[in-house]
Amino acid sequence: MDISVVVPLFNEDESLPELTAWIDKVMAENNFSYEIILVDDGSTDRSWGVIEELRLQNTAIKGIKFRRNYGKSAALNVGFEATQGDVVITMDADLQDSPDEIPELYRRIKEEKLDLISGWKKKRYDPLTKTIPTKLFNAATRKMSGIELNDFNCGLKAYRSDVIKTIEVYGEMHRYIPVIAKWAGFGKIAEQVVEHRARKYGTTKFGFSRFINGFLDLLSIFFVGKFGKRPMHFFGSLGVLSFFLGLIMSLYVLIEKQILIWKGLAYRDVTDQPLFYLSLVAIIVGSQLFLAGFIAELLSRNAPERNQYLIEKELK
Template sequence: MNLSIVIPLLNEEESLHELHNWIVSVMEKNSYSYEILFIDDGSTDNSWPIIETLSHENANVKGIRFMKNFGKSQALHAGFAAAKGDVVITMDADLQDDPEEIPELYAMIANDKYDLVSGWKKKRYDNVVMKNLPSKLFNWAARMTSGVKLHDFNCGLKSYQNRVVKNVEVSGEMHRYIPVLAKNAGFKKIGEKVVKHRARKYGETKFGMNRFINGFLDLITIWFLSRFGKQPMHLFGALGSIMFVIGFLAAGYIGASKLIRLYDHEPTILVTENPWFYISLATMIIGTQLFLAGFLGEIILRARQGNDRYKVSDTVNL
């Protein structure tokens, strides 16, 4: 099979027929063998009945329905697990991603041998204040932190080799950072393509300003995981050692100053009246806690087992 089109969605009943027909037109024009995977992330409108209808009309349409809204990352994870195509394309269901971009994205994977190609919405039709400016700041921070030189990390239109989606663990809100996850997994050939961005035709965006706050928090998380995720003791142990050495030196200073005063027959003060006592005590306690955090992290890392991050209520054609 040439292509798997993975489409996560939430309450997009108005756009599904049009999107399906447009994708099918592109597939037939290019003689691709394909499957379209709609991942219904707990929609409360008629999105799932429409997906069922489309699956009866077109055997290439497949669907996965979550019991409730678990998030885009979990929807992509489910789609990636089910995808069978040699090349996997992800796109949003709101008609802002143009299916006419699919052949070039496919060719960059199949012919140019990229592992992953990310779309770049160079010209956007979103609200400048609410989305464009925060998005530019977010993308700049992601480039500086991750070392992946992309202009638009959050573009939903991407193409992947099948082996990439099978080896990248997408969880939490990490769908924004799939290129970074791919790089951390060892996939180095990451490309970018300028893609058309269309104004939203139906409904309203499902994302608010809080997604950028969450995005920056996730960026810190993924930076930490990429650096210390496999060996947390390297961070916490080092910090704990530094704090413990500071505390030990402070305690040594207290002891030495008391001995010097005794030797010189000078009046001494109680140890607890010396501020260095509390500095020593606090840093030693913090150092011990950091050590324990490192040990616990190592234990959890070795003992953890995969847990379901979403629940599926229905599937079609799978």
């Protein structure tokens, strides 16, 4: 099969018939073999009933329904597991992503041998309350990941099948799939300017909390990707640094007092100096960080996936 289109959705019953008909038209015009996987993330409207009706009209349409709302990342992860196509396209169900972009995305994945193409909605129809925070997060993600993409959060993306069968998406991490893919060893990542259409039906399902959750997930991805198999390098380094900084400060206070005594000058008791208490805090925090790293290292060494590594090719 050439293409799998994964569409996560929540309360989008009005847009589904138009979206699937549009995708079918594009696939027929380009002679693609395809499947459309609609993942209903616990909708409370008629979305699942519409999916069942569409399935009767087009056997290329497949549906997955959650018992409750788990979020877009969960919907994508389950959709990825069900795909059979060589190239996987993801898009939102609200008709803001254009299926007309699919042929070019497919061509570039195949001809340029890319792992992932992320859409860039260069001209957006979203309000400033959504676009300004998005720009800030994109800038932060570029800085932390080293991936030069302008729009990490665009729902329209294309993947080689190997990529989505390897990575795991959870929490709010769907917006950071390029980062997850890079940490998994898929570094051939490109960007493509795509059309952003104004929402035709319903209202947006995302609130301001997604930006807070997204930032926390970015930190999580960065930490796990870099130190997941060697947590002692992170906690131990910070612990040793804090411990020796506190030790140096405490020695300074003690030596200063002793020098003043030798010279017969007035001095303050060590316990009367704020620097002494700061040094104690630094020593205690350093010890705790070191112990945290030691415990994390023990857990990591006993984890069942401790020696699981992604192998691209093997000759025997």
